[in-house]
Amino acid sequence: MRHKLYVLTFLLLATGARAQNVGEQLKQNTTFGGYVITKANATTQEGAKVKADMGVRLVRLYVDTRLGDFQMKFQAQANGNTSGVNGPRIVDAWAEWQHWKEFRVKFGQFKRCFTFENPMHPWLIGHGTYSQLADKLAGFNDRVGEHASNGRDIGLQLQGDLFASPRDGHRWLHYQAGVYTGQGINFADRNTRKDVIGGLWVAPTKELQIGAFGWTGNYVNNEGTTLERRRYSFGINYSADWVARAEFAVDNASGGADAWYILVGTPSWKRARLFAHYDVYREGKSNDAAKSLYGLSAQYMFFPNLMLQANYDFNVNKTAQDERYHTVDLQLYWRF
Numbered sequence: 136m137r138h139k140l141y142v143l144t145f146l147l148l149a150t151g152a153r154a155q156n157v158g159e160q161l162k163q164n165t166t167f168g169g170y171v172i173t174k175a176n177a178t179t180q181e182g183a184k185v186k187a188d189m190g191v192r193l194v195r196l197y198v199d200t201r202l203g204d205f206q207m208k209f210q211a212q213a214n215g216n217t218s219g220v221n222g223p224r225i226v227d228a229w230a231e232w233q234h235w236k237e238f239r240v241k242f243g244q245f246k247r248c249f250t251f252e253n254p255m256h257p258w259l260i261g262h263g264t265y266s267q268l269a270d271k272l273a274g275f276n277d278r279v280g281e282h283a284s285n286g287r288d289i290g291l292q293l294q295g296d297l298f299a300s301p302r303d304g305h306r307w308l309h310y311q312a313g314v315y316t317g318q319g320i321n322f323a324d325r326n327t328r329k330d331v332i333g334g335l336w337v338a339p340t341k342e343l344q345i346g347a348f349g350w351t352g353n354y355v356n357n358e359g360t361t362l363e364r365r366r367y368s369f370g371i372n373y374s375a376d377w378v379a380r381a382e383f384a385v386d387n388a389s390g391g392a393d394a395w396y397i398l399v400g401t402p403s404w405k406r407a408r409l410f411a412h413y414d415v416y417r418e419g420k421s422n423d424a425a426k427s428l429y430g431l432s433a434q435y436m437f438f439p440n441l442m443l444q445a446n447y448d449f450n451v452n453k454t455a456q457d458e459r460y461h462t463v464d465l466q467l468y469w470r471f
Contacts, residue, residue, distance in 0.1 A: 163202045174465065193213070194213045226320060244321070247313070251344065252268070267416035288317065293311070297310070308338070309334075369384075377399070382395065394415060406437070408434045410434070411430065422453070430446065442467075
């Protein structure tokens with residue numbers, strides 16, 4: 136009898152320990168946060184409706200949740216234009232199974248896996264706004280007329296990191312592939328076809344990535360017209376004390392377009408940092424339709440969560456009546 140009691144006690148203790156372990160694994164960890172970017176800007180362009188302006192570039196609030204092997208995110212945005220599809224909206228709403236670094240599955244609304252710059256946080260891109268390449272060819276303000284989608288869509292994505300370096304543990308190869316509706320954020324699909332987007336890059340060192348991306352799909356506009364997208368991109372990204380990033384992208388459908396940019400950033404010096412960039416977008420792949428930006432940016436970090444950024448661009452816009460003009464803006468970033 137005593138022997139049976141010992142066995143029963145052992146089983147109860149083992150079951151309790153196992154239940155406690157499962158409970159710890161299923162413990163939900165949730166964080167809340169957000170950030171705000173305000174700006175003042177001016178231009179010398181003749182014929183501009185507004186020569187100088189002030190406003191709120193964007194406000195974002197987010198919830199990050201971890202539950203077992205699942206990571207979830209919800210993020211909403213509002214900006215200075217609070218009407219229509221550019222008003223308050225959901226930008227992220229996804230869950231990702233992350234049991235293995237080598238194979239992860241994400242479902243919901245999130246960044247399209249196209250280009251290095253697209254998934255980057257606005258705080259980290261090094262200039263006052265994303266490149267024309269990301270804006271027109273990665274789905275921010277897409278050239279086919281899709282509503283502003285912040286580089287995002289609704290879909291299912293697989294991704295992973297392979298082959299760990301024995302020296303520092305970084306992974307040498309990254310892959311990602313996704314199937315998306317093609318209609319952008321917060322919109323239902325309008326046909327049975329889907330966008331397929333993928334990327335592959337190698338990382339010879341922890342700081343350096345060299346990659347290629349592809350995108351095939353379509354967008355159906357409000358008039359019911361289907362506009363094709365056949366895009367590819369190549370890029371290099373280096374991030375250490377110095378920052379360097381360069382990408383080239385082409386769309387071979389819907390009249391065609393191409394774009395490229397180069398950005399270089401200096402190491403931080405007494406909380407200050409400088410960036411320079413060259414940015415070109417050509418509708419129809421024509422020099423007669425090229426818009427080129429030659430820019431400088433200066434950042435000053437008052438605190439880890441408070442940054443001031445000044446941006447200057449010399450614009451050469453072949454599609455404007457006043458082809459050559461200057462733009463400046465001052466942006467204040469703060470997060471919580």
